[in-house]
Amino acid sequence: MSRTALGAWISHPSSFVAISRFSSTQSLMIFRCAFPSFGALRRILTSLPSLTILRLDDPLWPDPAVDLSPRLSHGASIVRRPVLLVLSVSWSSDPSNRRRAQQFINWLSQTATLSSLVDLRVSERGAQVSCMATFGPSLVRFGRCVRRLDIEVGESRDSELERFLYSLTSLEALHLRFDSFRLQPNTWVQVGRLVYTLPRRTQLLELHISVDYFGRPELSIFDGFDAVDAALQPELFKALQAVKLDIKYIPNPTDREEGQALTEPMMAVIKTKFPELFARNIIEVSLHPPPVPMRLMSSLEPTLAPRFP
Incomplete structure:
Protein backbone atom coordinates (compact mmCIF):
# COMPACT_ATOMS: atom_id res chain seq x y z
CA MET A 1 0.00 0.00 0.00
CA LEU A 149 18.07 -8.96 25.05
CA ASP A 150 19.42 -9.08 21.49
CA ILE A 151 21.41 -5.97 20.59
CA GLU A 152 24.04 -4.82 18.12
CA VAL A 153 27.27 -3.55 19.60
CA GLY A 154 29.27 -0.63 18.23
CA GLU A 155 32.95 -0.43 17.55
CA SER A 156 34.09 1.27 20.73
CA ARG A 157 33.22 1.50 24.40
CA ASP A 158 29.64 2.64 24.82
CA SER A 159 28.86 4.03 28.26
CA GLU A 160 25.14 4.30 27.42
CA LEU A 161 25.02 0.61 26.51
CA GLU A 162 26.77 -0.25 29.76
CA ARG A 163 24.20 1.85 31.62
CA PHE A 164 21.39 0.00 29.85
CA LEU A 165 22.87 -3.40 30.68
CA TYR A 166 23.26 -2.34 34.30
CA SER A 167 19.49 -1.73 34.41
CA LEU A 168 18.64 -5.31 33.34
CA THR A 169 17.87 -6.82 36.70
CA SER A 170 15.83 -9.73 35.25
CA LEU A 171 18.10 -10.66 32.34
CA GLU A 172 18.58 -14.38 31.64
CA ALA A 173 19.80 -14.40 28.02
CA LEU A 174 22.05 -11.89 26.26
CA HIS A 175 22.77 -11.82 22.53
CA LEU A 176 25.52 -9.44 21.38
CA ARG A 177 25.84 -8.86 17.64
CA PHE A 178 28.87 -7.56 15.75
CA ASP A 179 29.72 -7.12 12.11
CA SER A 180 33.20 -7.38 10.65
CA PHE A 181 33.40 -3.64 9.98
CA ARG A 182 33.15 -3.00 13.72
CA LEU A 183 35.66 -5.56 14.93
CA GLN A 184 38.55 -3.90 16.72
CA PRO A 185 41.56 -5.31 18.60
CA ASN A 186 39.74 -4.68 21.89
CA THR A 187 36.33 -6.02 20.79
CA TRP A 188 36.50 -9.17 22.89
CA VAL A 189 37.76 -7.27 25.91
CA GLN A 190 34.68 -5.12 25.42
CA VAL A 191 32.46 -8.23 25.53
CA GLY A 192 33.98 -9.18 28.86
CA ARG A 193 33.38 -5.68 30.17
CA LEU A 194 29.75 -5.73 29.01
CA VAL A 195 28.88 -9.00 30.74
CA TYR A 196 30.55 -7.73 33.91
CA THR A 197 28.20 -4.74 33.74
CA LEU A 198 25.17 -6.97 34.32
CA PRO A 199 23.82 -6.33 37.82
CA ARG A 200 22.86 -9.97 38.44
CA ARG A 201 25.45 -12.04 36.65
CA THR A 202 24.65 -15.15 38.65
CA GLN A 203 21.23 -15.48 36.96
CA LEU A 204 22.49 -15.29 33.35
CA LEU A 205 21.64 -18.57 31.61
CA GLU A 206 22.82 -17.92 28.05
CA LEU A 207 25.33 -15.71 26.26
CA HIS A 208 25.18 -15.59 22.48
CA ILE A 209 27.82 -13.76 20.41
CA SER A 210 27.22 -13.32 16.68
CA VAL A 211 29.67 -12.00 14.11
CA ASP A 212 28.57 -11.24 10.55
CA TYR A 213 31.67 -11.36 8.39
CA PHE A 214 31.86 -10.12 4.82
CA GLY A 215 34.38 -12.28 3.01
CA ARG A 216 36.59 -15.04 4.30
CA PRO A 217 37.16 -14.64 8.06
CA GLU A 218 40.74 -13.92 8.97
CA LEU A 219 42.20 -15.90 11.85
CA SER A 220 43.22 -12.59 13.41
CA ILE A 221 39.58 -11.86 14.32
CA PHE A 222 39.92 -14.51 17.01
CA ASP A 223 42.76 -12.67 18.74
CA GLY A 224 41.53 -11.67 22.15
CA PHE A 225 38.81 -14.33 22.42
CA ASP A 226 40.57 -15.61 25.53
CA ALA A 227 39.42 -12.42 27.28
CA VAL A 228 35.84 -13.71 27.04
CA ASP A 229 36.89 -17.10 28.37
CA ALA A 230 38.60 -15.46 31.34
CA ALA A 231 35.67 -13.13 32.02
CA LEU A 232 33.04 -15.87 32.36
CA GLN A 233 34.27 -17.18 35.67
CA PRO A 234 32.03 -19.93 37.07
CA GLU A 235 31.84 -18.35 40.51
CA LEU A 236 30.44 -15.14 38.97
CA PHE A 237 28.21 -16.76 36.33
CA LYS A 238 26.90 -19.67 38.36
CA ALA A 239 23.76 -20.32 36.30
CA LEU A 240 25.43 -20.02 32.88
CA GLN A 241 24.39 -23.03 30.80
CA ALA A 242 25.34 -22.07 27.25
CA VAL A 243 27.77 -19.81 25.44
CA LYS A 244 27.11 -19.68 21.72
CA LEU A 245 29.56 -18.25 19.22
CA ASP A 246 28.04 -17.88 15.77
CA ILE A 247 30.17 -16.62 12.88
CA LYS A 248 28.37 -16.09 9.58
CA TYR A 249 30.49 -15.29 6.57
CA ILE A 250 30.00 -14.73 2.86
CA PRO A 251 32.80 -16.62 1.11
CA ASN A 252 34.68 -15.04 -1.73
CA PRO A 253 33.45 -16.57 -5.04
CA THR A 254 37.09 -17.07 -6.07
CA ASP A 255 38.00 -18.88 -2.86
CA ARG A 256 38.50 -22.56 -3.64
CA GLU A 257 38.36 -23.60 -0.02
CA GLU A 258 34.95 -24.21 1.46
CA GLY A 259 33.23 -26.39 4.01
CA GLN A 260 35.53 -28.15 6.45
CA ALA A 261 38.65 -27.11 4.56
CA LEU A 262 37.77 -23.53 5.40
CA THR A 263 36.31 -23.92 8.87
CA GLU A 264 38.62 -26.50 10.48
CA PRO A 265 41.60 -24.12 10.88
CA MET A 266 39.29 -21.54 12.43
CA MET A 267 37.76 -24.08 14.79
CA ALA A 268 41.21 -25.22 15.90
CA VAL A 269 42.15 -21.65 16.81
CA ILE A 270 38.85 -21.06 18.61
CA LYS A 271 39.36 -24.11 20.82
CA THR A 272 42.66 -22.71 22.03
CA LYS A 273 40.93 -19.45 22.97
CA PHE A 274 38.19 -20.94 25.16
CA PRO A 275 39.89 -23.64 27.25
CA GLU A 276 37.75 -23.03 30.34
CA LEU A 277 34.43 -22.95 28.50
CA PHE A 278 35.28 -26.09 26.53
CA ALA A 279 36.34 -27.78 29.75
CA ARG A 280 32.96 -26.90 31.27
CA ASN A 281 31.27 -28.20 28.10
CA ILE A 282 28.98 -25.17 27.80
CA ILE A 283 30.27 -23.57 24.59
CA GLU A 284 28.79 -24.12 21.14
CA VAL A 285 30.56 -22.77 18.06
CA SER A 286 29.12 -22.48 14.55
CA LEU A 287 30.94 -21.29 11.44
CA HIS A 288 28.80 -21.10 8.34
CA PRO A 289 27.76 -18.98 5.36
CA PRO A 290 24.29 -17.42 5.33
CA PRO A 291 21.45 -18.97 3.31
CA VAL A 292 21.95 -19.02 -0.46
CA PRO A 293 19.46 -16.18 -1.21
CA MET A 294 21.38 -13.86 1.13
CA ARG A 295 24.67 -14.86 -0.50
CA LEU A 296 23.28 -14.10 -3.94
CA MET A 297 21.93 -10.74 -2.82
CA SER A 298 25.24 -9.80 -1.23
CA SER A 299 27.14 -10.73 -4.38
CA LEU A 300 25.04 -8.14 -6.21
CA GLU A 301 25.85 -5.48 -3.60
CA PRO A 302 29.51 -6.05 -2.77
CA THR A 303 29.97 -2.62 -1.18
CA LEU A 304 27.32 -3.17 1.49
CA ALA A 305 27.84 -4.86 4.82
CA PRO A 306 25.65 -7.98 5.03
CA ARG A 307 22.73 -8.00 7.43
CA PHE A 308 21.42 -11.26 8.74
CA PRO A 309 18.14 -12.09 10.45
Whole structure:
Protein backbone atom coordinates (compact mmCIF):
# COMPACT_ATOMS: atom_id res chain seq x y z
CA MET A 1 0.00 0.00 0.00
CA SER A 2 1.43 3.39 -0.97
CA ARG A 3 1.87 6.15 1.59
CA THR A 4 -0.94 8.13 -0.07
CA ALA A 5 -3.30 5.16 -0.02
CA LEU A 6 -2.41 4.28 3.56
CA GLY A 7 -2.89 7.88 4.65
CA ALA A 8 -6.29 8.07 2.99
CA TRP A 9 -7.41 4.79 4.58
CA ILE A 10 -6.21 5.68 8.08
CA SER A 11 -7.84 9.11 7.80
CA HIS A 12 -11.23 7.50 7.23
CA PRO A 13 -13.38 7.67 10.41
CA SER A 14 -14.07 3.94 10.38
CA SER A 15 -10.48 2.74 9.85
CA PHE A 16 -9.58 2.22 13.51
CA VAL A 17 -12.94 0.64 14.21
CA ALA A 18 -12.08 -1.85 11.48
CA ILE A 19 -8.63 -2.47 12.96
CA SER A 20 -10.05 -3.07 16.42
CA ARG A 21 -12.14 -5.93 15.04
CA PHE A 22 -8.95 -7.97 14.79
CA SER A 23 -9.35 -8.58 18.49
CA SER A 24 -7.46 -11.89 18.53
CA THR A 25 -4.38 -10.65 16.64
CA GLN A 26 -1.35 -11.38 18.80
CA SER A 27 1.54 -10.76 16.40
CA LEU A 28 2.15 -7.90 13.97
CA MET A 29 5.03 -7.11 11.61
CA ILE A 30 5.32 -3.69 9.97
CA PHE A 31 7.98 -3.66 7.29
CA ARG A 32 9.07 -0.37 5.68
CA CYS A 33 5.59 1.08 5.88
CA ALA A 34 5.05 4.85 5.65
CA PHE A 35 2.45 6.38 7.96
CA PRO A 36 0.88 9.82 7.57
CA SER A 37 1.82 10.60 11.19
CA PHE A 38 3.29 9.03 14.30
CA GLY A 39 -0.17 9.23 15.81
CA ALA A 40 -1.48 6.91 13.10
CA LEU A 41 1.00 4.21 14.10
CA ARG A 42 0.15 4.70 17.78
CA ARG A 43 -3.57 4.33 17.11
CA ILE A 44 -3.04 1.11 15.18
CA LEU A 45 -1.03 -0.42 18.02
CA THR A 46 -3.49 0.66 20.69
CA SER A 47 -6.44 -0.67 18.66
CA LEU A 48 -5.29 -4.30 18.87
CA PRO A 49 -6.23 -5.55 22.35
CA SER A 50 -4.45 -8.92 22.13
CA LEU A 51 -1.20 -7.72 20.54
CA THR A 52 1.82 -9.15 22.36
CA ILE A 53 4.46 -9.54 19.62
CA LEU A 54 5.56 -6.62 17.46
CA ARG A 55 8.26 -6.28 14.82
CA LEU A 56 9.02 -2.90 13.26
CA ASP A 57 11.48 -2.58 10.38
CA ASP A 58 12.15 0.98 9.20
CA PRO A 59 8.64 2.43 9.57
CA LEU A 60 8.36 6.00 8.36
CA TRP A 61 6.29 9.03 9.28
CA PRO A 62 6.98 12.76 8.88
CA ASP A 63 10.34 13.65 10.36
CA PRO A 64 9.97 14.74 13.99
CA ALA A 65 11.09 18.32 14.46
CA VAL A 66 14.70 18.75 15.52
CA ASP A 67 13.62 21.02 18.37
CA LEU A 68 11.20 18.55 19.96
CA SER A 69 11.46 18.27 23.72
CA PRO A 70 13.78 15.51 24.99
CA ARG A 71 10.78 13.30 25.74
CA LEU A 72 9.74 13.27 22.07
CA SER A 73 6.38 11.88 23.11
CA HIS A 74 3.90 14.29 21.51
CA GLY A 75 2.11 14.50 24.83
CA ALA A 76 1.50 10.78 25.23
CA SER A 77 0.39 9.68 28.68
CA ILE A 78 0.34 6.26 30.32
CA VAL A 79 -2.02 4.06 28.31
CA ARG A 80 -3.21 0.47 28.71
CA ARG A 81 -2.13 -0.69 25.26
CA PRO A 82 -0.12 -2.16 23.80
CA VAL A 83 0.94 -4.79 26.34
CA LEU A 84 3.86 -6.30 24.46
CA LEU A 85 5.84 -9.33 25.54
CA VAL A 86 8.17 -9.42 22.52
CA LEU A 87 9.51 -6.44 20.58
CA SER A 88 11.91 -6.36 17.63
CA VAL A 89 12.76 -2.92 16.25
CA SER A 90 15.16 -1.92 13.51
CA TRP A 91 15.84 1.48 12.01
CA SER A 92 18.53 2.92 9.81
CA SER A 93 20.69 5.33 11.74
CA ASP A 94 20.43 8.56 9.76
CA PRO A 95 19.36 11.55 11.91
CA SER A 96 15.67 11.59 10.94
CA ASN A 97 15.27 7.86 11.59
CA ARG A 98 17.07 8.18 14.91
CA ARG A 99 14.49 10.77 15.91
CA ARG A 100 11.69 8.41 14.83
CA ALA A 101 13.22 5.53 16.76
CA GLN A 102 13.59 7.62 19.90
CA GLN A 103 10.08 9.01 19.55
CA PHE A 104 8.65 5.49 19.32
CA ILE A 105 10.69 4.01 22.19
CA ASN A 106 9.87 6.94 24.43
CA TRP A 107 6.15 6.63 23.72
CA LEU A 108 6.21 2.87 24.23
CA SER A 109 7.90 3.35 27.60
CA GLN A 110 4.79 5.29 28.65
CA THR A 111 2.46 2.38 27.92
CA ALA A 112 1.74 -0.87 29.73
CA THR A 113 4.59 -2.45 27.76
CA LEU A 114 6.98 -0.87 30.25
CA SER A 115 6.06 -3.55 32.80
CA SER A 116 5.27 -6.42 30.41
CA LEU A 117 8.16 -6.60 27.92
CA VAL A 118 10.36 -9.68 28.43
CA ASP A 119 12.04 -10.16 25.03
CA LEU A 120 13.70 -7.22 23.24
CA ARG A 121 15.73 -7.01 20.04
CA VAL A 122 17.10 -3.70 18.78
CA SER A 123 19.25 -3.15 15.72
CA GLU A 124 20.31 -0.31 13.48
CA ARG A 125 21.37 -0.25 9.86
CA GLY A 126 23.63 2.02 7.92
CA ALA A 127 26.21 4.31 9.49
CA GLN A 128 28.31 3.00 12.32
CA VAL A 129 26.17 4.46 15.08
CA SER A 130 25.45 2.50 18.24
CA CYS A 131 21.99 1.19 19.06
CA MET A 132 21.88 3.42 22.11
CA ALA A 133 22.56 6.48 19.95
CA THR A 134 19.81 5.36 17.58
CA PHE A 135 17.12 4.45 20.12
CA GLY A 136 18.01 6.85 22.90
CA PRO A 137 18.03 6.76 26.70
CA SER A 138 14.39 5.65 27.00
CA LEU A 139 15.56 2.07 26.41
CA VAL A 140 16.83 2.05 29.97
CA ARG A 141 13.26 2.29 31.25
CA PHE A 142 12.60 -1.28 30.09
CA GLY A 143 15.43 -2.75 32.14
CA ARG A 144 13.38 -4.04 35.05
CA CYS A 145 11.40 -6.72 33.17
CA VAL A 146 13.44 -7.69 30.09
CA ARG A 147 14.69 -11.27 30.35
CA ARG A 148 16.13 -11.68 26.84
CA LEU A 149 18.07 -8.96 25.05
CA ASP A 150 19.42 -9.08 21.49
CA ILE A 151 21.41 -5.97 20.59
CA GLU A 152 24.04 -4.82 18.12
CA VAL A 153 27.27 -3.55 19.60
CA GLY A 154 29.27 -0.63 18.23
CA GLU A 155 32.95 -0.43 17.55
CA SER A 156 34.09 1.27 20.73
CA ARG A 157 33.22 1.50 24.40
CA ASP A 158 29.64 2.64 24.82
CA SER A 159 28.86 4.03 28.26
CA GLU A 160 25.14 4.30 27.42
CA LEU A 161 25.02 0.61 26.51
CA GLU A 162 26.77 -0.25 29.76
CA ARG A 163 24.20 1.85 31.62
CA PHE A 164 21.39 0.00 29.85
CA LEU A 165 22.87 -3.40 30.68
CA TYR A 166 23.26 -2.34 34.30
CA SER A 167 19.49 -1.73 34.41
CA LEU A 168 18.64 -5.31 33.34
CA THR A 169 17.87 -6.82 36.70
CA SER A 170 15.83 -9.73 35.25
CA LEU A 171 18.10 -10.66 32.34
CA GLU A 172 18.58 -14.38 31.64
CA ALA A 173 19.80 -14.40 28.02
CA LEU A 174 22.05 -11.89 26.26
CA HIS A 175 22.77 -11.82 22.53
CA LEU A 176 25.52 -9.44 21.38
CA ARG A 177 25.84 -8.86 17.64
CA PHE A 178 28.87 -7.56 15.75
CA ASP A 179 29.72 -7.12 12.11
CA SER A 180 33.20 -7.38 10.65
CA PHE A 181 33.40 -3.64 9.98
CA ARG A 182 33.15 -3.00 13.72
CA LEU A 183 35.66 -5.56 14.93
CA GLN A 184 38.55 -3.90 16.72
CA PRO A 185 41.56 -5.31 18.60
CA ASN A 186 39.74 -4.68 21.89
CA THR A 187 36.33 -6.02 20.79
CA TRP A 188 36.50 -9.17 22.89
CA VAL A 189 37.76 -7.27 25.91
CA GLN A 190 34.68 -5.12 25.42
CA VAL A 191 32.46 -8.23 25.53
CA GLY A 192 33.98 -9.18 28.86
CA ARG A 193 33.38 -5.68 30.17
CA LEU A 194 29.75 -5.73 29.01
CA VAL A 195 28.88 -9.00 30.74
CA TYR A 196 30.55 -7.73 33.91
CA THR A 197 28.20 -4.74 33.74
CA LEU A 198 25.17 -6.97 34.32
CA PRO A 199 23.82 -6.33 37.82
CA ARG A 200 22.86 -9.97 38.44
CA ARG A 201 25.45 -12.04 36.65
CA THR A 202 24.65 -15.15 38.65
CA GLN A 203 21.23 -15.48 36.96
CA LEU A 204 22.49 -15.29 33.35
CA LEU A 205 21.64 -18.57 31.61
CA GLU A 206 22.82 -17.92 28.05
CA LEU A 207 25.33 -15.71 26.26
CA HIS A 208 25.18 -15.59 22.48
CA ILE A 209 27.82 -13.76 20.41
CA SER A 210 27.22 -13.32 16.68
CA VAL A 211 29.67 -12.00 14.11
CA ASP A 212 28.57 -11.24 10.55
CA TYR A 213 31.67 -11.36 8.39
CA PHE A 214 31.86 -10.12 4.82
CA GLY A 215 34.38 -12.28 3.01
CA ARG A 216 36.59 -15.04 4.30
CA PRO A 217 37.16 -14.64 8.06
CA GLU A 218 40.74 -13.92 8.97
CA LEU A 219 42.20 -15.90 11.85
CA SER A 220 43.22 -12.59 13.41
CA ILE A 221 39.58 -11.86 14.32
CA PHE A 222 39.92 -14.51 17.01
CA ASP A 223 42.76 -12.67 18.74
CA GLY A 224 41.53 -11.67 22.15
CA PHE A 225 38.81 -14.33 22.42
CA ASP A 226 40.57 -15.61 25.53
CA ALA A 227 39.42 -12.42 27.28
CA VAL A 228 35.84 -13.71 27.04
CA ASP A 229 36.89 -17.10 28.37
CA ALA A 230 38.60 -15.46 31.34
CA ALA A 231 35.67 -13.13 32.02
CA LEU A 232 33.04 -15.87 32.36
CA GLN A 233 34.27 -17.18 35.67
CA PRO A 234 32.03 -19.93 37.07
CA GLU A 235 31.84 -18.35 40.51
CA LEU A 236 30.44 -15.14 38.97
CA PHE A 237 28.21 -16.76 36.33
CA LYS A 238 26.90 -19.67 38.36
CA ALA A 239 23.76 -20.32 36.30
CA LEU A 240 25.43 -20.02 32.88
CA GLN A 241 24.39 -23.03 30.80
CA ALA A 242 25.34 -22.07 27.25
CA VAL A 243 27.77 -19.81 25.44
CA LYS A 244 27.11 -19.68 21.72
CA LEU A 245 29.56 -18.25 19.22
CA ASP A 246 28.04 -17.88 15.77
CA ILE A 247 30.17 -16.62 12.88
CA LYS A 248 28.37 -16.09 9.58
CA TYR A 249 30.49 -15.29 6.57
CA ILE A 250 30.00 -14.73 2.86
CA PRO A 251 32.80 -16.62 1.11
CA ASN A 252 34.68 -15.04 -1.73
CA PRO A 253 33.45 -16.57 -5.04
CA THR A 254 37.09 -17.07 -6.07
CA ASP A 255 38.00 -18.88 -2.86
CA ARG A 256 38.50 -22.56 -3.64
CA GLU A 257 38.36 -23.60 -0.02
CA GLU A 258 34.95 -24.21 1.46
CA GLY A 259 33.23 -26.39 4.01
CA GLN A 260 35.53 -28.15 6.45
CA ALA A 261 38.65 -27.11 4.56
CA LEU A 262 37.77 -23.53 5.40
CA THR A 263 36.31 -23.92 8.87
CA GLU A 264 38.62 -26.50 10.48
CA PRO A 265 41.60 -24.12 10.88
CA MET A 266 39.29 -21.54 12.43
CA MET A 267 37.76 -24.08 14.79
CA ALA A 268 41.21 -25.22 15.90
CA VAL A 269 42.15 -21.65 16.81
CA ILE A 270 38.85 -21.06 18.61
CA LYS A 271 39.36 -24.11 20.82
CA THR A 272 42.66 -22.71 22.03
CA LYS A 273 40.93 -19.45 22.97
CA PHE A 274 38.19 -20.94 25.16
CA PRO A 275 39.89 -23.64 27.25
CA GLU A 276 37.75 -23.03 30.34
CA LEU A 277 34.43 -22.95 28.50
CA PHE A 278 35.28 -26.09 26.53
CA ALA A 279 36.34 -27.78 29.75
CA ARG A 280 32.96 -26.90 31.27
CA ASN A 281 31.27 -28.20 28.10
CA ILE A 282 28.98 -25.17 27.80
CA ILE A 283 30.27 -23.57 24.59
CA GLU A 284 28.79 -24.12 21.14
CA VAL A 285 30.56 -22.77 18.06
CA SER A 286 29.12 -22.48 14.55
CA LEU A 287 30.94 -21.29 11.44
CA HIS A 288 28.80 -21.10 8.34
CA PRO A 289 27.76 -18.98 5.36
CA PRO A 290 24.29 -17.42 5.33
CA PRO A 291 21.45 -18.97 3.31
CA VAL A 292 21.95 -19.02 -0.46
CA PRO A 293 19.46 -16.18 -1.21
CA MET A 294 21.38 -13.86 1.13
CA ARG A 295 24.67 -14.86 -0.50
CA LEU A 296 23.28 -14.10 -3.94
CA MET A 297 21.93 -10.74 -2.82
CA SER A 298 25.24 -9.80 -1.23
CA SER A 299 27.14 -10.73 -4.38
CA LEU A 300 25.04 -8.14 -6.21
CA GLU A 301 25.85 -5.48 -3.60
CA PRO A 302 29.51 -6.05 -2.77
CA THR A 303 29.97 -2.62 -1.18
CA LEU A 304 27.32 -3.17 1.49
CA ALA A 305 27.84 -4.86 4.82
CA PRO A 306 25.65 -7.98 5.03
CA ARG A 307 22.73 -8.00 7.43
CA PHE A 308 21.42 -11.26 8.74
CA PRO A 309 18.14 -12.09 10.45
